[in-house]
Amino acid sequence: MVNLGSLFVLKHFFGVWYLASSIVAFVASFFVSFTLQRTWTFEHWTTNGLVRHSSLYLIVAIANTFLNTIIVFVLVEYLQVWYLAAQLVAGLCIAVMSFFIYRKIFV
Numbered sequence: 001m002v003n004l005g006s007l008f009v010l011k012h013f014f015g016v017w018y019l020a021s022s023i024v025a026f027v028a029s030f031f032v033s034f035t036l037q038r039t040w041t042f043e044h045w046t047t048n049g050l051v052r053h054s055s056l057y058l059i060v061a062i063a064n065t066f067l068n069t070i071i072v073f074v075l076v077e078y079l080q081v082w083y084l085a086a087q088l089v090a091g092l093c094i095a096v097m098s099f100f101i102y103r104k105i106f107v
Contacts, residue, residue: 002029007087018083022072023065025087030061037102056105064094 006025010016016024034057039045068090075086 002032003091004084004087008084011083018076019069019073022083022087022090023069026065026068027061030058033061041099042103053105057102060098060101060105064098068094 003025006028007021010021010024011018034054038053071090071093072083072086075081075089076083
């Protein structure tokens with residue numbers, strides 16, 4: 001929701017190019033995503049391993065930002081998909097793939 005909400009606000013209300021909006025939204029959702037993945041999904045409530053977890057998570061998030069941008073660009077520019085629908089598809093693909101990667105990081 002943070003990702004799609006940020007994308008919509010930046011694009012619709014501020015007129016920021018959809019691809020730039022997508023990148024900013026993806027990065028903005030990093031902090032919410034990291035906190036929820038670490039505490040809620042994988043139940044790490046202590047600070048043990050926080051630096052390691054956050055560093056690895058950031059590396060994966062940066063890679064995901066590039067992947068997200070490529071997917072959104074291809075869907076919008078070549079397949080004429082609406083930018084929000086393209087972001088939803090990209091986000092779902094990345095979320096599924098990332099879950100398995102993050103499961104390795106937080107274990």
